[in-house]
Amino acid sequence: MADSVLYLVGHAPGRGGGWRESVDMALTGAAFGVTTLVWFEAAPLKVLARRADHGDLLAELTGFGVRCVARRDDLPAGLDGIEGLDDSALHGLRHSAAQLVIL
């Protein structure tokens, strides 16, 4: 039974409903006490970095206790709230999470 879940998110905000659905799924788990991590792929990071409201979008997750991570090389400057990790750290997160969901 999974007590932690890692969501690998490739949807960018403002493009279809994928971002909203990914965020809703992560937030619901966190609300029920499931340890929730979101790993952003490069595409949403690029869009987030261009958006003036990226702080609000990320605060929605981090304010709810969701840990947000990304590959350090993919992480643009200025996206506070997302931890840049190296490949071995991301590999460790992937293995320690009870469940991985790719959205």
Place this chain on the structure above:
Amino acid sequence: MIKVSLLVTAGPQRPGALTALHTAQAVARSSHQLYRIFFYGDGVHLANRLACRGDLACDAQRGWQTLVAEHGWPASVCVGAALKRGISDSEEARRAGLNDVSGTLADGFTLVGLGDWVDALTQSDRVVHFG
């Protein structure tokens, strides 16, 4: 016996929708329990009784809808994702003031909130995702 849940985010046109169906059949035939099938994202189209888009898509939709109705599988469809894609049951259709109060949700499927996803996540021994 282990409890198995499936998360289906693959739309009808994606091979994952049929793979998920075959997996559900295999679990149902085994000694293990099919605890919940949760449809999210484009996967909710599999529960649309009116849609038919192409060969692979039709196979996946017909297959899911036939087996869910016949076997009473615990098929949960996220209500938010479904309503965004024009899929509703009679209650939601009436609430939205739509004329077709019979809704578009196929028999055997149930509209639920995301809390049911968390229930599947926390109560199942294994969750398999098909995207």
